[in-house]
Amino acid sequence: MDLQLKDKRVLITGGSKGIGLAVAKAFAAEGAHLVLCARTLAPLVKAGKEIEKEYNIEVDCQQTDVVDATSVTALIEHIKTTYGTLDIFVNNAGQGSEETIAEAPDERWQYYWDLHVMAAVRITRGIIPLMNSGGAMLFNSSICAKQPLGYEPIYNTTKAALSMFSKCLSSELIPKDIRVNTINPGLVLTPDWYNTATSLGEKEGITADQYLDRLAKKLTPIGRFGTPGEIANFFVFLCSPMASYSVGSTYYVDGGWLKVVQ
């Protein structure tokens, strides 16, 4: 299937590893050009160079902290002055949390609110004037927006807010012929999960691998984590003109983990 993405320009936040990197490669395989951002420049640039070489497309790597409004403004200004327009935005940067509501201070809530919600608000507001008609925005939320994990109430809450933001945005932008959708991944094996499993496994005296295997078998009918590559093609399809009637929807890619019909 030709996804008609050749020479489109795609902004992906958190493009240096995990899901964002896999999505970047999947877009590159379709001939799209990329603007990738992350906080740490070295691994981002390394990934960008490898993608450019393998797929013969342009990769523009920008050091951006999406939590920081000034940094986001600089990213948008860069895209505006360098390219003038944008076709696709994948809002991906984010991270899991671990806390209790009884103990987590305001600052922690504020950080995750800025990371998962305000980053999306600020980037979207900045790029709306640059978006080409026929374009798409895709928000990487989480199954936890609907079906929470007990140890991360702040993650669950802020991802739920992100999903609602995406739904509201979809109505606002479809008159401009820009489609907005949300993906809720389940368990996807990325560096973020290894960090979480190391910390939670330590408390039980088991390794990160043991923790991850037990978790996947317990939670998912499929009995394993997905790979970033397994969900990346889904992202790319939804952003392509081949998904032209998909607007304001949320798609679960979760190995059957969601326990209700949605």
Ligand SMILES: NC(=O)c1ccc[n+]([C@@H]2O[C@H](COP(=O)([O-])OP(=O)(O)OC[C@H]3O[C@@H](n4cnc5c(N)ncnc54)[C@H](OP(=O)(O)O)[C@@H]3O)[C@@H](O)[C@H]2O)c1
């Ligand atoms: N993995 C899963 O099972 C899973 C499931 C559901 C949803 N998700 C969602 O998928 C997204 C990606 O997760 P992942 O598992 O792929 O994580 P990951 O492997 O840790 O990668 C996160 C990416 O985001 C970047 N990033 C983090 N904070 C950032 C910030 N403040 N500003 C700019 N970039 C930032 C990281 O680079 P730097 O650290 O250099 O900034 C990295 O490129 C997240 O939104 C996550 O909530 C993941």
